[in-house]
Amino acid sequence: MSRKIILDCDPGHDDAVALLLAQANPSVELLAVTTVAGNQSLPKVTHNALGIAEVAGITAPIAAGAAGPLVRAARFAGEIHGASGLDGVSLPEPSVALDPRHAVDLIVELVMSHEPGEITLVPTGPLTNIALAVRREPRIVDRVREVVLMGGAARTGNRTPVAEFNILFDPEAADVVFSAGWRVTMAGLDVTHQAVATPDVARRVAAIGGRKADFVVELLEAFGRAYRDVQGFDAPPVHDPVAVAVVIAPELFEIVPAPIAVELTGTHTTGMTVVDLRPWVPRDVPTRVVLGLDRGRFWDLVVDAVR
Numbered sequence: 295m296s297r298k299i300i301l302d303c304d305p306g307h308d309d310a311v312a313l314l315l316a317q318a319n320p321s322v323e324l325l326a327v328t329t330v331a332g333n334q335s336l337p338k339v340t341h342n343a344l345g346i347a348e349v350a351g352i353t354a355p356i357a358a359g360a361a362g363p364l365v366r367a368a369r370f371a372g373e374i375h376g377a378s379g380l381d382g383v384s385l386p387e388p389s390v391a392l393d394p395r396h397a398v399d400l401i402v403e404l405v406m407s408h409e410p411g412e413i414t415l416v417p418t419g420p421l422t423n424i425a426l427a428v429r430r431e432p433r434i435v436d437r438v439r440e441v442v443l444m445g446g447a448a449r450t451g452n453r454t455p456v457a458e459f460n461i462l463f464d465p466e467a468a469d470v471v472f473s474a475g476w477r478v479t480m481a482g483l484d485v486t487h488q489a490v491a492t493p494d495v496a497r498r499v500a501a502i503g504g505r506k507a508d509f510v511v512e513l514l515e516a517f518g519r520a521y522r523d524v525q526g527f528d529a530p531p532v533h534d535p536v537a538v539a540v541v542i543a544p545e546l547f548e549i550v551p552a553p554i555a556v557e558l559t560g561t562h563t564t565g566m567t568v569v570d571l572r573p574w575v576p577r578d579v580p581t582r583v584v585l586g587l588d589r590g591r592f593w594d595l596v597v598d599a600v601r
């Protein structure tokens with residue numbers, strides 16, 4: 295049986311791969327795509343989502359959400375994703391119209407109109423929309439099956455030594471999401487830095503041919519250049535599809551229950567996800583951290599989705 299998901303994203307090169315995977319893999323059913331400011335401004339990431347939908351053949355509603363963090367000023371990720379949020383990639387003009395509903399309303403509406411435990415939320419951007427949805431309709435916490443998110447890090451961050459971009463962009467929203475009491479599975483940098491797109495991945499995708507494959511090849515090239523120039527990676531870590539893959543095939547991942555708290559007031563540690571991996575700490579908690587993956591089988595899922 296396929297798992298119904300709502301993908302809340304800020305496309306973004308790797309968000310685009312997450313969208314392609316979610317649309318094409320038969321183990322998940324994409325109910326809606328919601329956008330949030332993060333990698334770039336809300337109008338830009340929403341425009342990108344509509345263009346990607348065109349390439350990926352997404353017919354689910356696409357709705358725009360929060361234009362900025364709950365409390366702090368927005369700091370976009372132009373150095374990685376460029377001024378457009380998807381630099382270096384040719385995007386078709388979208389023919390699909392944006393859904394008129396606010397993303398938060400759409401999330402609440404979908405969760406409340408489905409059976410408890412039916413919908414999984416998959417955020418791959420800052421957690422602003424999800425936190426607002428919890429505040430708008432707290433009953434969603436008991437109805438959502440699970441939140442499987444890309445964000446955070448148990449060990450090393452990327453925006454700061456300890457903070458990952460999606461969490462640091464809106465730490466107060468992340469705090470709401472991590473402490474709500476629902477099951478949260480954190481696919482953070484510990485695992486996504488292992489999901490690197492080495493040249494063999496790009497070659498496999500290129501061999502497929504056609505518009506979707508060309509799009510992904512272009513995207514991996516641009517992402518690879520940015521990650522090499524800015525963070526010194528040989529091959530780019532393609533973060534966001536990891537969260538989708540955790541929903542599709544959890545058996546490919548090492549997932550450990552652990553208490554997770556978001557640092558809001560640290561002098562040097564704001565935005566850190568503090569993951570308690572001390573062996574004697576009780577593990578009967580609703581939060582889990584993803585620490586490892588079967589890299590080959592992860593890329594098989596993505597390559598199959600493109601095909």
Ligand code: BDR
Pocket residue numbers: 306307308309333371374418419444452458459460533534
């Ligand atoms: C995360 O930040 C964004 O730039 C990516 O899309 C990903 O969601 C990685 O830190």
Ligand code: CA
Pocket residue numbers: 303304305306308309333418419534
């Ligand atoms: Ca993202």
